[in-house]
Structures are given as C-alpha cells and as structure tokens.
Amino acid sequence: MxxxxxxxxxxxxxxxxxxxxxxxxxxxxxxxxxxxxxxxxxxxxxxxxxxxxxxxxxxxxxxxxxxxxxxxxxxxxxxxxxxxxxxxxxxxxxxxxxxxxxxxxxxxxxxxxxxxxxxxxxxxxxxxxxxxxxxxxxxxxxxxxxxxxxxxxxxxxxxxxxxxxxxxxxxxxxxxxxxxxxxxxxxxxxxxxxxxxxxxxxxxxxxxxxxxxxxxxxxxxxxxxxxxxxxxxxxxxxxxxxxxxxxxxxxxxxxxxxxxxxxxxxxxxxxxxxxxxxxxxxxxxxxxxxxxxxxxAYWPGRFEILSEHPLVIIDGAHNDEGIATLVHELSTRFADRYIHVVFAALKDKKLDQMIAQLDKVADQITFVSFDFPRAAAAEDLLKISHSQNKLAVDDWKTYLIDEIHCLNTNSILVVTGSLYFISEVKPHLCRILKNMKISL
The missing domain is CATH 3.40.1190.10 (Mur-like, catalytic domain)
Incomplete structure (x- = not known):
C-alpha cells in the first residue's frame, strides 16, 4: 500500500x-x-x-x-x-x-x-x-x-x-x-x-x-x-x-x-x-x-507578465487559436519592441500553422525540447519555421538564463507553447528573475 x-x-x-x-x-x-x-x-x-x-x-x-x-x-x-x-x-x-x-x-x-x-x-x-x-x-x-x-x-x-x-x-x-x-x-x-x-x-x-x-x-x-x-x-x-x-x-x-x-x-x-x-x-x-x-481573478500562464524589467511574458498558447490570440496581443501592445519568442509544443498539434503565425511576429524565435512523452523535438520545430532568425536548443534551462541576462529595455522575451512546458518553465523563470533582482 x-x-x-x-x-x-x-x-x-x-x-x-x-x-x-x-x-x-x-x-x-x-x-x-x-x-x-x-x-x-x-x-x-x-x-x-x-x-x-x-x-x-x-x-x-x-x-x-x-x-x-x-x-x-x-x-x-x-x-x-x-x-x-x-x-x-x-x-x-x-x-x-x-x-x-x-x-x-x-x-x-x-x-x-x-x-x-x-x-x-x-x-x-x-x-x-x-x-x-x-x-x-x-x-x-x-x-x-x-x-x-x-x-x-x-x-x-x-x-x-x-x-x-x-x-x-x-x-x-x-x-x-x-x-x-x-x-x-x-x-x-x-x-x-x-x-x-x-x-x-x-x-x-x-x-x-x-x-x-x-x-x-x-x-x-x-x-x-x-x-x-x-x-x-x-x-x-x-x-x-x-x-x-x-x-x-x-x-x-x-x-x-x-x-x-x-x-x-x-x-x-x-x-x-x-x-x-x-x-x-x-x-x-x-x-x-x-x-x-x-x-x-488571476490565472497563471495566460499572458502572464513575470517581470517588467526585463520584460518577460509566459503564455500557454498550445493551439492555433491560442497562438493567434497571443500574436494579436503582441503586435498590438508591443509592436515597437524586439520580440524574442521561445516555443515548445507537443508533436500531435497543428504545428505548421502555429509556427507560421509566430514567425510573423517574432524578431527572433527559438525552439526548445522538453521532457514530456509527446513533446516535439526542437530540431523538428526548427524545420517547420521560415524565420530568418531561428534557433533550436535542447538545454532550455541554461539558454533562458543567458537570454534573460541579455535582454535590453527594447526587448521582450515571450515563452509560449504547451501548458505542460509552461508548468516546467515558470518556476525556473521565477528563480532566474528573483536571483537577478537580489544581485542588483
């Protein structure tokens, strides 16, 4: 028992x-x-x-x-x-x-x-x-x-x-x-x-x-x-x-x-x-x-601003409609910012449409793998994208530490995709941001 x-x-x-x-x-x-x-x-x-x-x-x-x-x-x-x-x-x-x-x-x-x-x-x-x-x-x-x-x-x-x-x-x-x-x-x-x-x-x-x-x-x-x-x-x-x-x-x-x-x-x-x-x-x-x-009312992981300086947002946009909504808000609210999107997804989603929408709004897009049975490989996501500024990363934890420290006042980091990924990434991002504030 x-x-x-x-x-x-x-x-x-x-x-x-x-x-x-x-x-x-x-x-x-x-x-x-x-x-x-x-x-x-x-x-x-x-x-x-x-x-x-x-x-x-x-x-x-x-x-x-x-x-x-x-x-x-x-x-x-x-x-x-x-x-x-x-x-x-x-x-x-x-x-x-x-x-x-x-x-x-x-x-x-x-x-x-x-x-x-x-x-x-x-x-x-x-x-x-x-x-x-x-x-x-x-x-x-x-x-x-x-x-x-x-x-x-x-x-x-x-x-x-x-x-x-x-x-x-x-x-x-x-x-x-x-x-x-x-x-x-x-x-x-x-x-x-x-x-x-x-x-x-x-x-x-x-x-x-x-x-x-x-x-x-x-x-x-x-x-x-x-x-x-x-x-x-x-x-x-x-x-x-x-x-x-x-x-x-x-x-x-x-x-x-x-x-x-x-x-x-x-x-x-x-x-x-x-x-x-x-x-x-x-x-x-x-x-x-x-x-x-x-x-x-507060619901975590839905266009949630984790930090304003630097500007870091997470959003559990895990399907075509969710991505469309995210893209609309980014293009409406942050059209003057350099938008860096980090994206992870499950392989059974309609990935081509989702990535095509992100390609349009992202100045830089990074695809990552995460530990989940149905997770898509970063390299497979990269192949779907037509962005001129794209990257595939397996170690997303180390990568996010480096990227957040490189954000400037005109940049925004948007981490999005599968809710299973968001549940993993949110506590990690919060620790990074907390440590940054402590060290300032």
Whole structure:
C-alpha cells in the first residue's frame, strides 16, 4: 500500500500508459462504488477549446468575492499537481491526495479485471475530485473544467446547474474530429436536459451544432452577440475594461487584470453564469461581487507578465487559436519592441500553422525540447519555421538564463507553447528573475 504523497502521485501518473479512453462506463462504475458523490454537489460545467481555465477562475473569483466556498477541478496544472483539485483557489494538501489515492487504488485494480479495463490518469483524478468535493463540509458550489472534448469526457457524468462552452477551435483533431462542426458536436455533449448553456462560440457552423443540441435537450441557450454582448471594450495597460449587455440590462465598466480581448469573453460568460445562479435562487451574487471578483481573478500562464524589467511574458498558447490570440496581443501592445519568442509544443498539434503565425511576429524565435512523452523535438520545430532568425536548443534551462541576462529595455522575451512546458518553465523563470533582482 502507498505510504507517501510522492508514491501516490507516481501511481496516478503511471496511469498515463493507458492513454485516452473515451467513454463514461468506467466513471459510472467507480461512482457507483463510491456512493455516487457526483450527484451530491452543486456544479457548473465548463467546456470549450480555449479559455476554460480563465472562465473557471473568473467565476470562482466572483463567487468567492460574495463569500462562498468554491471548489474547482482544472487541468493541467501549472505550478503544483495538487492545484487540479482546489478550494477557493487553494490546492488540496499532500495528505489529502494520499488518502484519496488509497481509496481509489483498490477500485482501479478491481476495474482492471473487468471488461471495461482500468481507469486512465484523468479518470482517476476526476473520481478523486468528486469524492473529495462531495464530502467537503463547507463547500457551496464546484466548478468543473472539461478535460478533453465533452461528450465522453470523464467529468460529463455531472448534472450541473449550468453549462458553459467558451469557444471552438481545431484542437485534438485526431480524437475530436477535423472540422469545427465535428468538434462542436463533441463539446456540445455537456449540454444537459433543461439546463442552460452559455457560450462564446462564434464560428457559424460550430454555433449551429450547439444550438441544435440545445434544442434537442430543451436547454435555454445564451449566446455571445445574441442574448448578451460585450460593449465599450478598452484595453488597459494591465488588463481590459468593458461592459456586458444582457438585453435591457447591462453591467458597466467592468475591469479584469488578465490581458487580451478574448478574456473579456471569458469574463462575460462568468458574469452570465453568476447572474443565472442568482436568478434561480441557488446563490445570491451582487454586482459588487461581480466587479471585485473579476478584478481580482488571476490565472497563471495566460499572458502572464513575470517581470517588467526585463520584460518577460509566459503564455500557454498550445493551439492555433491560442497562438493567434497571443500574436494579436503582441503586435498590438508591443509592436515597437524586439520580440524574442521561445516555443515548445507537443508533436500531435497543428504545428505548421502555429509556427507560421509566430514567425510573423517574432524578431527572433527559438525552439526548445522538453521532457514530456509527446513533446516535439526542437530540431523538428526548427524545420517547420521560415524565420530568418531561428534557433533550436535542447538545454532550455541554461539558454533562458543567458537570454534573460541579455535582454535590453527594447526587448521582450515571450515563452509560449504547451501548458505542460509552461508548468516546467515558470518556476525556473521565477528563480532566474528573483536571483537577478537580489544581485542588483
């Protein structure tokens, strides 16, 4: 039997060997054995291609500002594995992880002997979260982020108070489909009968699929630029200001500290969900809590400025849409700077389109390898690029130390790509920057 936190985490990660196994049967089997904890929690379910984590954070921060205790289930982690299961933004303890694993492990072994086969890593973590949240004594509500797709995602055994689909992009096409419509069908699988769906999807074909699924489920639908919209948007030096209009009602001059116009859409979805929870009497959320919560919301690794002098930014832009958003912000905000991009990615992404966009905005681009099973080799990324100033590096840790020390006042270092890479690189960058400030 496992006796330490590290042994528990190693066992969870060992489940990666099973890969991705779509379907809900294994989750339903485990939930039945655990007394169906998923049925005992009030939840909001959030899917989409990009923006899920940010929307989770905006909504959590709004609810916290009103004084509620809020659980969140997110993936992947950026700074610490435990943050995937958190309460009021605080990751659960090492001891709690160990105890949860001790409870799930025998079930996983038993399930392995059935025709369903053993649970995947994500299914194990999801099962742990359901049990934890159902037995938490002070929890008011939980916000669940979909892991992959929606229809067959292990979180989709939920029957939430409301569902959110942030947007649709061409990501995980090898699993979810090759068109916006096919991917939208998988994402729309989280829409439940008579349960409202809030969405920022704007691609016409994808939105039509979501509308059709909502109609089949008799689910009220609230669409951006239809039932609600963003008006009077103004980019600030360290965030965004905007108004959310909901028919005859509006919430004026909201501010967020996250950078990018796309974040106003994620924030607007959180506002709509908060208003709905108040409307049905599940919670009571004031406009003051909405304002304070949005302003205080922080989500690591999303256009995050780690240092202003020198200017160092990290951004988990891990697909075509994410890169497009990053490129837009860089070209809008830092057009007068020398932009040095450091990029790492997983080899199963649409790398040619992503790199082509970065080539256009980067004065210098460096491709790096990192230690992850599906990581692309730096040399392979280099071959795709058409930049005149490009480089491939294997030892990214040493390279970043040298590059940061060489940055001048007109330069900006942007480290981007896979969220798995961002989770590795952020603590390293923070140590470099801290040591620089100490030595000054």
């Amino acid at each position: 496992l006796t330490t936190y590290q042994e528990a985490v190693d066992w969870i990660h060992s489940r990666l060997r099973l890969g991705i196994k779509p379907g809900l049967k294994r989750m339903e089997w485990m939930m039945d054995r655990l007394g169906n904890p998923e049925a005992k929690i009030k939840a909001v379910h959030i899917g989409g291609t990009n923006g899920k984590g940010s929307t989770v954070t905006f909504l959590r921060s709004i609810l916290q500002a009103e004084g509620y205790t809020v659980g969140t289930f997110t993936s992947p982690y950026i700074e610490q594995f435990n943050e995937r299961i958190s309460v009021n933004g605080k990751p659960i303890s090492d001891q709690e992880i160990l105890e949860l694993v001790k409870m799930i492990l025998p079930l996983a072994d038993e399930l392995e002997e059935t025709e369903l086969g053993g649970p995947t890593e994500f299914e194990v973590i999801t099962a742990m979260s359901f049990y934890y949240f159902a037995h938490h004594p002070q929890l008011d509500i939980v916000i669940y982020e979909v892991g992959l797709g929606g229809r067959f995602d292990s979180t989709n055994i939920l029957h939430p108070l409301a569902s959110i689909i942030t947007n649709i992009g061409l990501d995980h096409t090898n699993i979810l489909g090759n068109s916006y419509e096919e991917i939208a069908f998988e994402k729309a699988g989280i829409i439940k009968a008579n349960t409202p769906i809030f969405t920022a999807v704007q691609h016409p074909g994808a939105l039509k699929v979501i509308e059709e699924q909502a109609e089949k489920q008799h689910a009220p639908i609230y669409r951006i630029n239809h039932e609600f919209s963003i008006q009077k948007h103004n980019s600030l030096e360290k965030g965004e200001m905007f108004t959310v209009e909901m028919g005859p009602l509006s919430v004026e001059q909201l501010e967020i500290s996250m950078i990018g116009k796309h974040q106003t859409e994620n924030a607007a979805l959180a506002v709509m969900a908060a208003q709905y929870l108040t409307q049905i009497g599940s919670l009571v959320i004031t406009e003051r809590a909405i304002r304070n919560g949005l302003l205080q």
